[in-house]
Amino acid sequence: MSFFVKGIFLEQKKEPMLTRSTLVMRQEFEYFDCDFPDTPVEELSAKQIIELARLAGIVDESDGKMLWEKLEKANSGECGTLIVDAIDDEPYISSQMSICIHQPEKLALGIELCEKALSPEKAYIAMYRHILDSNFGIPSKIGKYRVKKIGGRYPAESRVYRHIPKGKNSVIVGACAMLHLARAAEESRKMTSCFITVAGDVVKNPRNVEVPIGTTAEKILELCGLTEEPEAIILGGSMTGRAIFEPENETVGPTTRGVIALARSYGTYSYTCIGCGRCDHACPKALSVCAMRKFAEAGKLDMLQQYDVSMCIGCGACSYVCPSRIDVSATLLKAKKQIEIAKKEGTL
Amino acid sequence: MIAEKEKNGFKESLAYIFSRNPVLVLGLVIGQLAAGDTTLQNGVALSITYLLITVPVLVFASVIGKKLPDWLKIVSYAVLSAAMLLPSYFICGSISATIFDSLGIYPSLLAVSTVPIVFSSKIAEKQSPAFAAVNGLCISAGFAVTAILLGAAREFFGNGSLWGFKIAEASFPAVKLPFWGFILLGFMAAIINWVKDLIKKTDKNPDGEEERV
Amino acid sequence: MKDRLMFQNAPHVRQSESVVTIMSGVLFALLPIYLMSLFYYGARSLVLGICGAFFCCAFSAIGSLLLHEKPVPDLTPIITGLIIPLLMPADIPYYVVISACAVAIFVVKLPFGGTGSNLFNPAAVGFASVAICWPELVFRYPATMQAIEIFGESTAKIAQSPAYSLSFGAVPDYNVLDMLLGSAPGPMGATNILVVAACGIFLIVKKAVNWITPVSFLVPYALLCLAFPRISCSSFDALCFELFSGTIIFGAFFMLTEPVTSPKRDFGKLLAGISSAIVVFLFRYFGEFEIGFASALIVMNVFSPVFDAVCENILHAFRHKDSIIATFKSDKVRKKLSDNQDIKAEEIKEEPVSEDEQEKNAEVIEEIDLSEKEESGEEAVQ
Numbered sequence: 001m002s003f004f005v006k007g008i009f010l011e012q013k014k015e016p017m018l019t020r021s022t023l024v025m026r027q028e029f030e031y032f033d034c035d036f037p038d039t040p041v042e043e044l045s046a047k048q049i050i051e052l053a054r055l056a057g058i059v060d061e062s063d064g065k066m067l068w069e070k071l072e073k074a075n076s077g078e079c080g081t082l083i084v085d086a087i088d089d090e091p092y093i094s095s096q097m098s099i100c101i102h103q104p105e106k107l108a109l110g111i112e113l114c115e116k117a118l119s120p121e122k123a124y125i126a127m128y129r130h131i132l133d134s135n136f137g138i139p140s141k142i143g144k145y146r147v148k149k150i151g152g153r154y155p156a157e158s159r160v161y162r163h164i165p166k167g168k169n170s171v172i173v174g175a176c177a178m179l180h181l182a183r184a185a186e187e188s189r190k191m192t193s194c195f196i197t198v199a200g201d202v203v204k205n206p207r208n209v210e211v212p213i214g215t216t217a218e219k220i221l222e223l224c225g226l227t228e229e230p231e232a233i234i235l236g237g238s239m240t241g242r243a244i245f246e247p248e249n250e251t252v253g254p255t256t257r258g259v260i261a262l263a264r265s266y267g268t269y270s271y272t273c274i275g276c277g278r279c280d281h282a283c284p285k286a287l288s289v290c291a292m293r294k295f296a297e298a299g300k301l302d303m304l305q306q307y308d309v310s311m312c313i314g315c316g317a318c319s320y321v322c323p324s325r326i327d328v329s330a331t332l333l334k335a336k337k338q339i340e341i342a343k344k345e346g347t348l
Numbered sequence: 349m350i351a352e353k354e355k356n357g358f359k360e361s362l363a364y365i366f367s368r369n370p371v372l373v374l375g376l377v378i379g380q381l382a383a384g385d386t387t388l389q390n391g392v393a394l395s396i397t398y399l400l401i402t403v404p405v406l407v408f409a410s411v412i413g414k415k416l417p418d419w420l421k422i423v424s425y426a427v428l429s430a431a432m433l434l435p436s437y438f439i440c441g442s443i444s445a446t447i448f449d450s451l452g453i454y455p456s457l458l459a460v461s462t463v464p465i466v467f468s469s470k471i472a473e474k475q476s477p478a479f480a481a482v483n484g485l486c487i488s489a490g491f492a493v494t495a496i497l498l499g500a501a502r503e504f505f506g507n508g509s510l511w512g513f514k515i516a517e518a519s520f521p522a523v524k525l526p527f528w529g530f531i532l533l534g535f536m537a538a539i540i541n542w543v544k545d546l547i548k549k550t551d552k553n554p555d556g557e558e559e560r561v
Numbered sequence: 562m563k564d565r566l567m568f569q570n571a572p573h574v575r576q577s578e579s580v581v582t583i584m585s586g587v588l589f590a591l592l593p594i595y596l597m598s599l600f601y602y603g604a605r606s607l608v609l610g611i612c613g614a615f616f617c618c619a620f621s622a623i624g625s626l627l628l629h630e631k632p633v634p635d636l637t638p639i640i641t642g643l644i645i646p647l648l649m650p651a652d653i654p655y656y657v658v659i660s661a662c663a664v665a666i667f668v669v670k671l672p673f674g675g676t677g678s679n680l681f682n683p684a685a686v687g688f689a690s691v692a693i694c695w696p697e698l699v700f701r702y703p704a705t706m707q708a709i710e711i712f713g714e715s716t717a718k719i720a721q722s723p724a725y726s727l728s729f730g731a732v733p734d735y736n737v738l739d740m741l742l743g744s745a746p747g748p749m750g751a752t753n754i755l756v757v758a759a760c761g762i763f764l765i766v767k768k769a770v771n772w773i774t775p776v777s778f779l780v781p782y783a784l785l786c787l788a789f790p791r792i793s794c795s796s797f798d799a800l801c802f803e804l805f806s807g808t809i810i811f812g813a814f815f816m817l818t819e820p821v822t823s824p825k826r827d828f829g830k831l832l833a834g835i836s837s838a839i840v841v842f843l844f845r846y847f848g849e850f851e852i853g854f855a856s857a858l859i860v861m862n863v864f865s866p867v868f869d870a871v872c873e874n875i876l877h878a879f880r881h882k883d884s885i886i887a888t889f890k891s892d893k894v895r896k897k898l899s900d901n902q903d904i905k906a907e908e909i910k911e912e913p914v915s916e917d918e919q920e921k922n923a924e925v926i927e928e929i930d931l932s933e934k935e936e937s938g939e940e941a942v943q
Contacts, residue, residue: 231567232569233566240572243566243567243573265573266575272678275822277825281827308880319575320575320576321576329572333571
């Protein structure tokens with residue numbers, strides 16, 4: 001029933017990227033910092049680890065915040081659970097999962113350091129496991145940490161928060177940030193690179209790459225090769241990223257998850273909404289998307305607010321299922337912004 | 349002061365015939381018309397009933413309404429409008445002996461519709477009796493135009509007759525159903541909106557030409 | 562590379578299923594029904610279908626010309642035009658079909674805003690209108706297994722349909738197998754129950770149609786027929802006659818499931834299915850005409866926004882359950898405070914009531930918690 005089944009099944013298309021190891025793009029120079037403390041890895045104290053994260057300039061790729069700020073904030077309170085985010089629920093994107101599979105030792109070290117800094121009650125790694133493609137093995141344990149497999153339908157990230165015990169200060173950190181933390185402790189390396197998935201139906205050699213921050217999308221695509229001229233290049237995830245027009249000027253940052261090149265854009269359709277209600281069923285937040293889209297087109301902001309458009313997380317599931325290829329998600333997000341502006345101005 | 353206001357008001361009350369038609373624009377007694385108004389005779393009978401109900405109630409409200417206590421107002425309007433059904437019964441009886449029976453419950457529903465109950469207590473109480481009477485006349489004229497047009501159309505297409513005289517073969521008996529009454533009323537409302545838009549456009553067009561020059 | 566790049570909004574992968582594939586699925590499912598009627602009544606049935614589809618397309622093209630719109634390639638008028646003749650006997654004159662199509666397009670579809678915004682099912686209104694205008698033509702069914710002349714007045718042998726016999730409480734003189742195979746007279750497309758049901762199941766498997774709508778309609782309808790039989794024979798036979806006569810099965814799969822006029826959510830579809838089963842049953846039980854299904858469908862179409870609103874309200878309460886429970890609790894606290902101020906005798910009287918309420922409240926909260934747990938249990942495969 002639509003009350004409890006939420007989200008959509010997506011074809012993940014991750015196998016080619018996950019079966020190959022990460023390709024490292026040569027950096028012009030490696031940046032070693034002499035400010036790092038000389039203490040061996042095992043004897044680092046909690047404060048030193050946070051200082052290490054600050055010196056190394058590690059950015060958490062799951063939310064774009066500085067890792068040391070997050071750790072310090074959590075350290076001041078009592079930390080309940082440490083969740084390492086390796087959920088790649090969007091198709092193609094698999095950079096976090098590939099770290100878990102191909103560099104488990106380093107990741108385990110990073111988590112150990114993080115655990116030392118926070119002393120949480122428990123720590124685990126959350127990974128997305130799609131029911132349809134279970135060919136590659138997801139390890140059940142990385143180091144001494146359990147891997148919790150988040151199954152089911154597409155927007156999985158919000159489901160992680162449900163396992164967190166209420167009333168406790170829990171921390172979610174990204175897997176790549178953990179890897180960088182381990183590198184900073186062991187090799188005294190600053191975070192100068194990011195992990196990116198290069199994929200798409202016209203990419204000759206789809207795989208996960210580690211590239212310096214600031215590399216242009218064009219260079220990354222050249223590294224993996226193209227079989228055909230793409231019609232759409234996407235920076236970010238295939239469900240939430242944005243299409244770019246100037247790949248030679250667009251650079252990747254620490255929060256960029258992928259560069260995807262598609263042969264065909266999905267094109268425009270001249271059909272109107274036939275009211276099939278698939279968007280309502282797909283919505284992970286159980287919003288009445290079909291009605292809200294009509295209100296948004298009519299500009300009825302008060303009705304939209306009543307229908308809780310502010311709860312929309314912009315996952316794009318409604319646009320994915322729409323048989324008329326209507327940009328439902330984009331319309332709703334636009335309306336959400338309009339409502340926020342109207343609230344600020346005090347007109348609503 | 350009041351007299352000047354009412355002079356402007358007369359123009360407004362004339363608007364009840366077309367641009368503020370009680371049925372097609374204000375949407376007041378749609379149900380009764382869609383269900384009951386199936387022939388021209390029915391339309392005329394309903395219009396007479398509406399006239400006999402509306403004018404006395406509005407005049408009564410403007411004359412005595414203010415002096416009545418609140419709890420008695422609406423009750424007395426309803427009683428008066430229901431009492432006016434009796435003369436309308438006799439007048440309509442002269443059209444056809446069975447017309448009131450064929451109309452069923454709908455004339456009685458007219459007596460407790462919006463205009464005699466709400467309009468009277470909200471608006472007519474603040475007006476002078478003469479103005480209230482004009483208002484009532486215009487409202488019932490607007491109602492009559494709609495009812496007669498709808499009744500004639502439905503009788504012609506449904507029975508192939510007008511005023512009971514056979515003119516042509518019945519072409520589409522389904523229009524006598526309430527569903528089709530609603531649909532036809534919707535079409536008439538759409539036509540009124542279209543005409544209003546046309547009038548607005550013709551009002552605006554000269555300005556536009558001046559700007560171009 | 563730069564020249565070819567196109568703009569597109571956020572989800573860059575889309576489902577392969579589109580309006581065209583859904584609609585062509587429905588068209589494909591209508592094809593076997595036409596083949597069956599071709600077998601029973603000859604080529605006239607096919608010509609009727611082509612006529613209906615052509616005129617529906619032509620009318621909607623005229624409509625979009627009148628409205629100065631760009632004509633959109635659209636399969637919905639074809640489906641409407643193909644469904645209308647299937648509800649009628651095979652020897653129906655062409656002008657009846659054409660006027661039904663005209664009503665469907667010009668009255669039901671275009672004034673409300675074209676495809677996707679019609680309030681009523683176009684095929685149902687078109688059929689019901691012509692059924693009231695020409696009942697003697699629409700409800701006069703030819704016997705099966707005879708070729709009817711393609712043009713001109715029909716000279717086919719007339720037979721009494723099971724739906725008509727049922728309407729005055731007589732047992733139809735056909736056995737259940739006849740009705741399953743479609744050799745009993747009746748509407749052109751709705752008599753061959755096996756083929757219609759197979760096509761309906763094809764639609765469900767292809768996901769062009771949600772299974773909830775037909776099931777939630779047919780099961781309560783069958784139960785109602787068992788509970789209030791119209792004819793005196795064994796209850797199984799009576800059930801079969803009731804279900805297989807008229808357009809019940811055909812309508813449940815092809816008309817009730819029209820996406821535009823049915824509620825959007827599964828729960829709304831369930832409510833709509835059950836209530837339309839009741840309304841259809843009342844129409845057939847008390848009505849004189851055999852158009853019970855179409856009339857009931859028109860009535861129920863009006864209520865589908867209501868069912869949507871019901872679903873939305875329930876979900877709204879679910880989304881804000883924390884704040885609702887919080888306000889409920891604060892009300893409780895306030896009530897208790899005010900109770901304490903009252904005299905003790907009153908307190909004793911009111912206490913059991915408030916305790917019951919508290920228990921109920923606690924139960925509600927527990928239920929919600931349980932449902933949450935179940936949900937998370939399903940999704941987190943450990």
